[in-house]
Amino acid sequence: MAGTNRQTVYATLRRKVLTMELQPGAPVSENELAAALGVSRTPVRESLILLAEEGLIQVFPKVGSFVSRVDPVRVADAQFLREAVELTALDDLPTVLDPALLAALDANLSAQDRPGIDLEEFFALDEEFHHGLLQLSGHGAAWATVSAAKGHLDRARRLGLHEASPPTLNAAQHRAILDAVRTGDLTAARAAMRTHLRAVFDDVERIRAQSPQLFASNDGSTPVRRNVVVWD
Amino acid sequence: MAGTNRQTVYATLRRKVLTMELQPGAPVSENELAAALGVSRTPVRESLILLAEEGLIQVFPKVGSFVSRVDPVRVADAQFLREAVELTALDDLPTVLDPALLAALDANLSAQDRPGIDLEEFFALDEEFHHGLLQLSGHGAAWATVSAAKGHLDRARRLGLHEASPPTLNAAQHRAILDAVRTGDLTAARAAMRTHLRAVFDDVERIRAQSPQLFASNDGSTPVRRNVVVWD
DNA sequence: CGACCGCAGCTTGTATACAAGCACACGCAC
DNA sequence: GTGCGTGTGCTTGTATACAAGCTGCGGTCG
Known part of the structure; x- marks a missing residue:
């Protein structure tokens, strides 16, 4: 599975977000995804940038990336x-x-x-x-x-x-x-x-x-790690 | 000018494309842009990916990237x-x-x-x-x-x-x-x-x-290097 | 026991090195 | 002169190394 390109990574991640396989609020680490998909950070990172442009991912520099809550x-x-x-x-x-x-x-x-x-x-x-x-x-x-x-x-x-x-x-x-x-x-x-x-x-x-809990709060303030979805 | 981030690079390139400073059909090399802007390929490449998503740039793998003709x-x-x-x-x-x-x-x-x-x-x-x-x-x-x-x-x-x-x-x-x-x-x-x-x-x-000549041709076939705009 | 300070470990952002492939030019054969 | 094959230089795609910074844990001091 090492020969995967960016389009595949992007399609895979987008599908997982849209199907809720990656739940709103869940952290998505570039390193973890890269390891899981068997590629380097580069195609993963580029995919996350595109998903962030669509509003499906939120990136907080030097902190982490998270699946957006449904806004x-x-x-x-x-x-x-x-x-x-x-x-x-x-x-x-x-x-x-x-x-x-x-x-x-x-x-x-x-x-x-x-x-x-x-x-x-x-x-x-x-x-x-x-x-x-x-x-x-x-x-x-x-x-x-x-x-x-x-x-x-x-x-x-x-x-x-x-x-x-x-x-x-x-x-x-x-x-x-x-x-x-x-x-x-x-x-x-x-x-x-x-x-x-x-x-x-x-x-x-x-x-x-x-x-x-799957939806974003009223204010658009920065939801950081403590805001990850905890189910109970 | 070395401390420029991706947002700045993206904004700069987008402005240059929209104002026709970078004319339709013109080749845009990641290396050239990186050198011109005083940054590495990474932020330039990420910006080009976003511009490609908007349809303003066309990327041909292993060949080159070009400013899209007005379609x-x-x-x-x-x-x-x-x-x-x-x-x-x-x-x-x-x-x-x-x-x-x-x-x-x-x-x-x-x-x-x-x-x-x-x-x-x-x-x-x-x-x-x-x-x-x-x-x-x-x-x-x-x-x-x-x-x-x-x-x-x-x-x-x-x-x-x-x-x-x-x-x-x-x-x-x-x-x-x-x-x-x-x-x-x-x-x-x-x-x-x-x-x-x-x-x-x-x-x-x-x-x-x-x-x-600034507009794309009827068919959506691949316009490669010979198709760059030559003014006369 | 509580508050505070510092370090360790993670994150993303950027720079660089390597891989693979296409286009064009040059040179040779005919 | 013309056609074809090969090599060189460029391109983008990917992998890796380094930089900067925030978070949370743990120790320490009051």
């Missing part, structure tokens, strides 16, 4: 950004929709409905679905920006889907959106999209009330 | 993103506006009207104005994402203001937006904002016709 402000930001982009994109839907994209979206929805679907698999399909909707209106490239900005939102959503809302509900909302888009009913599409995104946001608020 | 696709993306965010934010304007923010925006507009204003100074004021508008509706934090995504747009705009549209026109449009916002005329505010953002986009298209 309600950033969650709200990502939610606003996502809603703005996805709703505005609906305005730019062409009159005739790309049949290939529509077919892919249908297949995606079918996969979402599979009975014993895994949580992470559902998440991947969810990402692909929203990305596909953007592509349908010719703004697929904007997804990269949205995706990068919604790391905090994703972590909060995972908590919500873990403990609360079943994927079935989300899948039904997805189908409602696609149906409205396909029939060209822009008003209904916007309403369905808004309902869906707001439901996601409500899930986040609910899980925040249940597990406040 | 029309990314320009359009940034334009769409910006329009979506700024227009959607107008929907969330509170009934009573923060007086301090309004005063700051007024002062900003006055500064924009100063006769012999410098181009870069106008750009800073422009950024501050749009950021302030977002703050007015409580979504100031979203500006960071927009700002990071619109590097290509900014470079194109700079070209446009250099050679075409005078800052006076932009300042007038800014004032129209703020007036509509202040009087609570949401429809007029959206219209003024849309007019302004579309005018910016038209400037970009015009300058693209004039100086196509």
Whole structure:
């Protein structure tokens, strides 16, 4: 495992943060990660810098690096950004929709409905679905920006889907959106999209009330080592 | 100048790219930059990685790093993103506006009207104005994402203001937006904002016709060393 | 027993050394 | 003259060495 490059290290760390395998508040030492991944500090450090840029990691010089707590402000930001982009994109839907994209979206929805679907698999399909909707209106490239900005939102959503809302509900909302888009009913599409995104946001608020220790405190003051998550 | 840290290096390089001091297509060697800035490769390299993430730098492993050409696709993306965010934010304007923010925006507009204003100074004021508008509706934090995504747009705009549209026109449009916002005329505010953002986009298209060599070609194929900008 | 001071061990930040690979120029063969 | 092969010099990618600093533990003194 010694020949790993930075992209792999970055992808691995990002996945571990987003899937909560690395819990919010947990310390991440460059040396430890390097040893664990079988590489030197350099690619690990460069990956941490990128993750810090996304807000998923907090670096305190000469002290340590820590997985960011889920920041309600950033969650709200990502939610606003996502809603703005996805709703505005609906305005730019062409009159005739790309049949290939529509077919892919249908297949995606079918996969979402599979009975014993895994949580992470559902998440991947969810990402692909929203990305596909953007592509349908010719703004697929904007997804990269949205995706990068919604790391905090994703972590909060995972908590919500873990403990609360079943994927079935989300899948039904997805189908409602696609149906409205396909029939060209822009008003209904916007309403369905808004309902869906707001439901996601409500899930986040609910899980925040249940597990406040995973979220950042009100003030943005420096949370140092004593702030690591201790479960009991 | 040896005690420079990475943030300074990053800020310096980003400024040089955005102001066209480092022209699109120009090669940027880690060693050269390190020597020029009086630091080692490490902070330079880390800065280049961040700039690559923003799309301002292209890194070709074992070959070289180059300032990205202005990519029309990314320009359009940034334009769409910006329009979506700024227009959607107008929907969330509170009934009573923060007086301090309004005063700051007024002062900003006055500064924009100063006769012999410098181009870069106008750009800073422009950024501050749009950021302030977002703050007015409580979504100031979203500006960071927009700002990071619109590097290509900014470079194109700079070209446009250099050679075409005078800052006076932009300042007038800014004032129209703020007036509509202040009087609570949401429809007029959206219209003024849309007019302004579309005018910016038209400037970009015009300058693209004039100086196509600064823009990326249609295909996204690898532009290597022979593709550096040679002026004549 | 409590407060305070100092050192040990960790952290990140920076500089440097080594590895691997591509592009271009030079020279040779035809 | 033209085409091809080889070598040199550059590039980025990775590993390691050194620098500076904060934290927390332990000893010591009051």
